[in-house]
Amino acid sequence: MLKIWAVANQKGGVGKTTTAVNLAGQLVREQQRVLLVDMDPHGSMTAYFRQDPDTLEKSIYQLFQAPAVNLKQITESILLPTSVNGLSLLPASTAMVTIDRQLGAQKGKGLVIKQALHTQSDRFDHVLIDCPPLLGILMVNALAACEHLVLPVQTEYLALKGLERMMHTLEMIIKSRKGQLDYTIVATMFDRRTRAALDSLEMLRQLYRDYLAEAIIPIDTQFREASSRGQPLTTMQPKARGALAYVDLLKELQQNKQNH
Amino acid sequence: MLKIWAVANQKGGVGKTTTAVNLAGQLVREQQRVLLVDMDPHGSMTAYFRQDPDTLEKSIYQLFQAPAVNLKQITESILLPTSVNGLSLLPASTAMVTIDRQLGAQKGKGLVIKQALHTQSDRFDHVLIDCPPLLGILMVNALAACEHLVLPVQTEYLALKGLERMMHTLEMIIKSRKGQLDYTIVATMFDRRTRAALDSLEMLRQLYRDYLAEAIIPIDTQFREASSRGQPLTTMQPKARGALAYVDLLKELQQNKQNH
Numbered sequence: 001m002l003k004i005w006a007v008a009n010q011k012g013g014v015g016k017t018t019t020a021v022n023l024a025g026q027l028v029r030e031q032q033r034v035l036l037v038d039m040d041p042h043g044s045m046t047a048y049f050r051q052d053p054d055t056l057e058k059s060i061y062q063l064f065q066a067p068a069v070n071l072k073q074i075t076e077s078i079l080l081p082t083s084v085n086g087l088s089l090l091p092a093s094t095a096m097v098t099i100d101r102q103l104g105a106q107k108g109k110g111l112v113i114k115q116a117l118h119t120q121s122d123r124f125d126h127v128l129i130d131c132p133p134l135l136g137i138l139m140v141n142a143l144a145a146c147e148h149l150v151l152p153v154q155t156e157y158l159a160l161k162g163l164e165r166m167m168h169t170l171e172m173i174i175k176s177r178k179g180q181l182d183y184t185i186v187a188t189m190f191d192r193r194t195r196a197a198l199d200s201l202e203m204l205r206q207l208y209r210d211y212l213a214e215a216i217i218p219i220d221t222q223f224r225e226a227s228s229r230g231q232p233l234t235t236m237q238p239k240a241r242g243a244l245a246y247v248d249l250l251k252e253l254q255q256n257k258q259n260h
Numbered sequence: 261m262l263k264i265w266a267v268a269n270q271k272g273g274v275g276k277t278t279t280a281v282n283l284a285g286q287l288v289r290e291q292q293r294v295l296l297v298d299m300d301p302h303g304s305m306t307a308y309f310r311q312d313p314d315t316l317e318k319s320i321y322q323l324f325q326a327p328a329v330n331l332k333q334i335t336e337s338i339l340l341p342t343s344v345n346g347l348s349l350l351p352a353s354t355a356m357v358t359i360d361r362q363l364g365a366q367k368g369k370g371l372v373i374k375q376a377l378h379t380q381s382d383r384f385d386h387v388l389i390d391c392p393p394l395l396g397i398l399m400v401n402a403l404a405a406c407e408h409l410v411l412p413v414q415t416e417y418l419a420l421k422g423l424e425r426m427m428h429t430l431e432m433i434i435k436s437r438k439g440q441l442d443y444t445i446v447a448t449m450f451d452r453r454t455r456a457a458l459d460s461l462e463m464l465r466q467l468y469r470d471y472l473a474e475a476i477i478p479i480d481t482q483f484r485e486a487s488s489r490g491q492p493l494t495t496m497q498p499k500a501r502g503a504l505a506y507v508d509l510l511k512e513l514q515q516n517k518q519n520h
């Protein structure tokens with residue numbers, strides 16, 4: 001049974017790509033066959049694994065142009081290996097930025113990714129979808145395809161306000177889809193030395209008690225080091241502070257304590 | 261003569277909103293009449309000044325729905341004051357996320373903001389436009405309206421790759437507009453203690469020598485403090501490290517050393 005998780009937040013730079021990549025790295029260490037899906041037209045995750053979103057001829061863009069009958073064949077033609085054995089990538093391309101304009105009004109384009117991923121359920125155990133920082137058709141596709149949503153949030157005032165707004169939008173989307181969508185909020189880039197971060201964490205705990213992960217991702221400069229080497233921190237340096245926090249987060253997600 | 265600058269980068273969380281807000285704060289300290297324009301449907305800058313992008317009835321969204329003849333009247337009806345005397349805001353609303361889908365294919369919607377701002381040239385001396393982390397019709401509007409573009413970039417590997425891609429896109433856009441578009445790249449969230457940041461800064465200097473600002477914005481936790489109080493750091497604590505760096509940046513932009 002293919003497990004599909006998406007990582008999303010309309011706020012930019014909160015650690016969405018870092019979260020998807022590092023959860024995937026740890027899943028590979030646990031012998032899972034993992035697929036990363038880059039739904040961000042800016043292609044941060046694709047660039048993380050040394051592919052160029054500007055020049056790639058085959059990407060998720062092709063899935064939106066294809067007739068449904070060829071979906072399995074097209075999906076397999078765009079799959080790429082990564083620097084990590086057992087970790088594959090469905091890359092993004094900058095052309096995806098036009099999808100909202102081209103297809104926005106058309107019906108039935110909200111399930112393209114879900115259908116494409118289900119053609120791969122014999123090849124992979126786990127899928128992680130990285131979302132763009134915007135609520136458009138690409139994010140809607142990711143939300144329709146996943147059964148669990150991970151929401152990284154920075155521990156600071158504006159980020160909590162942004163989360164409140166995201167929750168409003170999410171509730172609207174969840175109502176329009178068939179079936180439940182569970183979610184887990186995770187505090188990222190936590191700097192325990194600043195008062196503002198401690199206060200925000202306390203506020204997160206009060207506002208979202210049942211949905212907030214116990215695991216907190218600390219600020220760790222090794223994440224940037226890992227991205228400059230094209231490796232998840234969880235596979236490059238499994239004992240780094242940041243990596244250990246993602247191992248804790250994965251344990252919680254696998255126990256799915258947040259199942260309400 | 262109204263001076264219009266835009267702050268943009270497709271990468272999320274690099275300090276676009278922080279840059280726009282703090283340059284504006286310093287301009288107000290120099291007795292300029294300043295207008296901030298929030299083109300991001302997520303509305304971080306609008307939330308920064310305690311307005312709610314979810315519930316605001318009047319926002320930039322109305323400008324895209326209005327016939328051109330009413331543009332001056334509509335623009336004035338959506339103007340809001342902020343916590344800082346002399347600083348006004350054209351707010352964003354979450355409804356703006358639909359603009360790409362609604363108007364994307366229509367011609368002539370690329371100049372809405374430029375036209376709206378020129379109706380206000382007797383009220384303001386300076387305009388700063390905050391862009392969303394996505395290249396859509398909202399960003400295209402901001403690029404068409406401004407005469408100078410500020411590009412905040414984090415000093416890390418992936419951000420430099422992202423900037424390269426952004427430059428490709430920018431060159432395409434600049435060719436299609438009438439007249440020059442000057443730009444300044446500014447290194448943000450610089451942490452001089454990490455090797456990766458020093459290497460990336462050096463790379464930025466080599467790749468973009470004439471366009472890179474001398475001023476470097478350091479990591480400063482006071483920025484988050486300021487955002488939790490709804491004040492620019494440059495007006496709340498003008499002597500803070502981060503604020504002084506934006507004062508230096510403003511001096512460079514005003515001398516427009518980057519004019520090529």
Ligand SMILES: Nc1ncnc2c1ncn2[C@@H]1O[C@H](COP(=O)(O)OP(=O)(O)OP(=O)(O)O)[C@@H](O)[C@H]1O
Nearest residue numbers: 012013014015016017018133189218219220271272
């Ligand atoms: N816990 C952390 N500690 C320190 N740096 C981090 C941490 N998590 C992420 N980063 C760094 O912060 C930057 C932003 O992270 P990332 O790109 O994952 O965010 P994002 O939400 O995916 O951004 P976007 O909105 O552009 O998609 C990157 O440079 C990354 O290396």
Ligand SMILES: Nc1ncnc2c1ncn2[C@@H]1O[C@H](COP(=O)(O)OP(=O)(O)OP(=O)(O)O)[C@@H](O)[C@H]1O
Nearest residue numbers: 011012272273274275276277278393449478479480
């Ligand atoms: N120089 C700095 N030092 C420390 N923190 C900073 C600095 N600049 C910005 N920040 C913090 O980093 C976070 C991201 O900044 P900001 O929201 O300005 O980025 P952005 O590029 O506008 O993001 P988005 O892509 O969502 O629009 C905020 O919490 C902000 O307070």
Ligand SMILES: [Mg+2]
Nearest residue numbers: 016017040044
């Ligand atoms: Mg990302």
Ligand SMILES: [Mg+2]
Nearest residue numbers: 276277300304
């Ligand atoms: Mg912003």
